[in-house]
Amino acid sequence: FNLSRSYHEKVIDHYERPRNVGSLPRTDSDVGTGLVGAPACGDVMKLQIRVDERTNKIVDVKFKTFGCGSAIASSSYMTERVRGMSLDEASKIKNTEIAKELSLPPVKLHCSMLAEDAIKSAIKDYKSKRSASSAPNVNNI
Numbered sequence: 001f002n003l004s005r006s007y008h009e010k011v012i013d014h015y016e017r018p019r020n021v022g023s024l025p026r027t028d029s030d031v032g033t034g035l036v037g038a039p040a041c042g043d044v045m046k047l048q049i050r051v052d053e054r055t056n057k058i059v060d061v062k063f064k065t066f067g068c069g070s071a072i073a074s075s076s077y078m079t080e081r082v083r084g085m086s087l088d089e090a091s092k093i094k095n096t097e098i099a100k101e102l103s104l105p106p107v108k109l110h111c112s113m114l115a116e117d118a119i120k121s122a123i124k125d126y127k128s129k130r131s132a133s134s135a136p137n138v139n140n141i
């Protein structure tokens with residue numbers, strides 16, 4: 001299909017030059033990993049955040065998306081958007097905002113949903129890691 005005619009420039013830009021592609025070490029205690037799939041098409045997105053434990057802000061973010069152009073663009077856009085945000089702010093980003101910003105057509109809404117799910121899942125992973133590491137060590141009681 002003709003990408004340039006059917007898609008908004010911003011999507012193409014993020015698709016052709018995706019920002020923040022890569023991985024963070026999953027076992028680092030300050031890294032949260034979100035791995036989600038889209039039931040509609042089977043595409044998969046991994047999004048990782050590194051969080052400053054003092055300020056609760058996202059200081060680094062990386063993604064890998066095995067999916068369509070809109071999913072890649074949505075995750076690239078999401079990484080730019082959440083860098084520097086607090087976990088609270090980042091968890092409130094709606095896929096509809098992403099879709100609007102990238103002018104995704106309705107059939108591609110689920111692609112942006114993948115990015116919303118991915119950041120939420122990364123935040124959840126980070127939080128569960130933190131609460132696990134701050135829980136009292138039963139061996140010391």
Ligand code: FES
Pocket residue numbers: 041042043067068069
């Ligand atoms: Fe997922 Fe197109 S349906 S890549």
Ligand code: FES
Pocket residue numbers: 038040041042043067068069070071108110111114
């Ligand atoms: Fe499935 Fe885009 S993520 S078509």
